[in-house]
Amino acid sequence: MGSKSSELHPHLHETQIEGSQIYKGKLLDVRRDRVRLPDGQEGTREYIVHQGAVVVIPITDAGKLMLVRQFRYPLGEVFVEFPAGKIDPGEDILTTGQREFLEETGHVANEWRYLGVMHPCVGYSNERIEIFLARDIEHKSEQQLDHGEFVDVLEMELDEAIAAVRAGEITDSKTITGLMWAEKVLRSDW
Amino acid sequence: MGSKSSELHPHLHETQIEGSQIYKGKLLDVRRDRVRLPDGQEGTREYIVHQGAVVVIPITDAGKLMLVRQFRYPLGEVFVEFPAGKIDPGEDILTTGQREFLEETGHVANEWRYLGVMHPCVGYSNERIEIFLARDIEHKSEQQLDHGEFVDVLEMELDEAIAAVRAGEITDSKTITGLMWAEKVLRSDW
Numbered sequence: 001m002g003s004k005s006s007e008l009h010p011h012l013h014e015t016q017i018e019g020s021q022i023y024k025g026k027l028l029d030v031r032r033d034r035v036r037l038p039d040g041q042e043g044t045r046e047y048i049v050h051q052g053a054v055v056v057i058p059i060t061d062a063g064k065l066m067l068v069r070q071f072r073y074p075l076g077e078v079f080v081e082f083p084a085g086k087i088d089p090g091e092d093i094l095t096t097g098q099r100e101f102l103e104e105t106g107h108v109a110n111e112w113r114y115l116g117v118m119h120p121c122v123g124y125s126n127e128r129i130e131i132f133l134a135r136d137i138e139h140k141s142e143q144q145l146d147h148g149e150f151v152d153v154l155e156m157e158l159d160e161a162i163a164a165v166r167a168g169e170i171t172d173s174k175t176i177t178g179l180m181w182a183e184k185v186l187r188s189d190w
Numbered sequence: 191m192g193s194k195s196s197e198l199h200p201h202l203h204e205t206q207i208e209g210s211q212i213y214k215g216k217l218l219d220v221r222r223d224r225v226r227l228p229d230g231q232e233g234t235r236e237y238i239v240h241q242g243a244v245v246v247i248p249i250t251d252a253g254k255l256m257l258v259r260q261f262r263y264p265l266g267e268v269f270v271e272f273p274a275g276k277i278d279p280g281e282d283i284l285t286t287g288q289r290e291f292l293e294e295t296g297h298v299a300n301e302w303r304y305l306g307v308m309h310p311c312v313g314y315s316n317e318r319i320e321i322f323l324a325r326d327i328e329h330k331s332e333q334q335l336d337h338g339e340f341v342d343v344l345e346m347e348l349d350e351a352i353a354a355v356r357a358g359e360i361t362d363s364k365t366i367t368g369l370m371w372a373e374k375v376l377r378s379d380w
Contacts, residue, residue: 009268012261012340023213023220027236027314030213030220035263043338046217047264048238048314071202072312073225074237078199079312116356120363121311122262122269124217124238128361148233150202165370166306166380171318173310173363180355180370190356 011038014045022046050127054096055084055174057182058109058134065161065182066137067175068104069152080154080170082178084129097132103144105153109134115185118177129174131181158182201228204235212236240317244286245274245364247372248299248324255351255372256327257365258294259342270344270360272368274319287322293334295343299324305375308367319364321371348372 014035023030029049037043058066065082072079085100087093094112102108115131145151156164161179164170170179184190204225213220219239227233248256255272262269275290277283284302292298305321335341346354351369354360360369374380 009259009261009342012259012268012342014261014263022215025212025222025236026234028220028238030218032215033263037338038261038340041338044216045263046215048218049264069199069202071199071204071228072309073204073223073235074239074314074316075309075312075318078202079309081312116358116361118361118363118366119262119265119269121315121317122265122271122362124264125311125315126264127311128265148227148231150228152199152202166374168306171307171309172312173308173367176308176370177363177366180366184356 013038014043017042046124048121048125048127050086050125051089052087052093052128052130053084053174054087054093054100054130054132055082055178056097056101056109056132056134057082057115057178058101058105058107058137059182059186060137060155063186064155064157066105066107067154067156067161069154071150079172079175080156080164081172081175084174087130093130094132097130097134101134102140103146104149104151106139106141106143107137108140110136110138115181118174120173129177131174131178133181133185158186203228204233207232236314238311238315238317240276240315241279242277242283242317243274243319243364244277244283244290244322245272245319245368246287246291246299246322246324247272247305247368248291248295248297248327249372249376250327250345253376254345254347256295256297257344257346257351259344261340269362269365270354271362271365274364277320283320284322287320287324291324292330293336294339294341296329296331296333297327298330300326300328305371305380308364310363319367321364321368323371323375348376
């Protein structure tokens with residue numbers, strides 16, 4: 001993790017002088033901090049504090065990917081995405097992945113492999129998304145969606161999903177990241 | 191763009207009842223809307239309104255990728271990313287890409303190719319990031335950084351950058367998305 005260690009790049013480092021919470025809603029926790037910049041001057045940083053999330057790359061016995069279709073209000077469009085959801089307070093990330101996969105698709109998986117982490121929005125959010133591969137999938141129940149959650153389930157071949165990235169039909173960052181991982185895992189030795 | 195059209199999936203669609211601006215800072219514009227959910231009930235959606243951004247995948251004559259190293263305050267870590275920046279009001283996206291590439295790296299490119307768009311954070315931001323490939327690169331000047339911007343420039347082989355994704359050293363979503371595009375463009379017919 002060499003490039004992630006700030007100690008290696010002290011000439012880039014910023015430190016907090018003072019922090020304040022600007023807004024705390026049902027979803028968003030907005031902060032504004034006064035910071036000391038690398039050149040000694042002061043600056044302001046505004047950002048979202050997020051509890052983190054998990055995305056699941058589910059691969060069926062037939063080798064297909066399971067995805068979900070969901071309306072995303074900020075963009076006013078329907079997106080095709082891998083199943084994902086926020087980490088509950090105190091919840092371990094494997095449990096989050098298993099819970100969200102069951103809730104959104106009604107399926108369980110018997111084989112889970114942790115792949116890594118991605119950061120969707122480094123400029124103004126501290127959100128991290130932990131990535132799991134899920135295999136040996138079984139249908140378990142109906143979807144168990146939260147209030148205000150409406151999700152279709154679909155299956156795609158890997159090639160079809162990658163073609164959908166090229167065509168601009170899959171544009172969600174956690175899903176594109178998951179597809180990069182899926183391609184490497186399924187076709188090589190990652 | 192079939193899967194993006196909400197008209198195809200009316201059972202997922204949400205519509206605004208009322209919108210309000212919660213906070214308008216230097217960077218963040220935070221909204222909270224009352225919405226009509228697909229089942230007729232009411233819900234709340236909180237999100238960031240963003241002007242959009244451009245990410246540049248610069249490929250040198252030697253076939254290397256140019257990237258930048260930057261401290262990201264929300265996460266308190268240094269990230270390796272493709273050069274990127276926000277679209278100024280009224281600015282066309284190619285101009286944004288050329289401007290940000292020059293500001294962050296001191297380089298210009300004579301060949302620009304538009305690849306597509308990605309959405310970093312569909313759950314709570316309307317940000318879109320437009321993706322350009324830049325080739326035939328020349329050194330032009332010093333970096334022209336904004337106040338509060340501190341950026342190192344580096345070069346990596348494509349294989350090295352992809353290995354860094356696997357190793358968890360590159361985790362930024364626009365950069366991983368750019369690497370997927372770069373790999374396809376450089377190795378196949380995308």
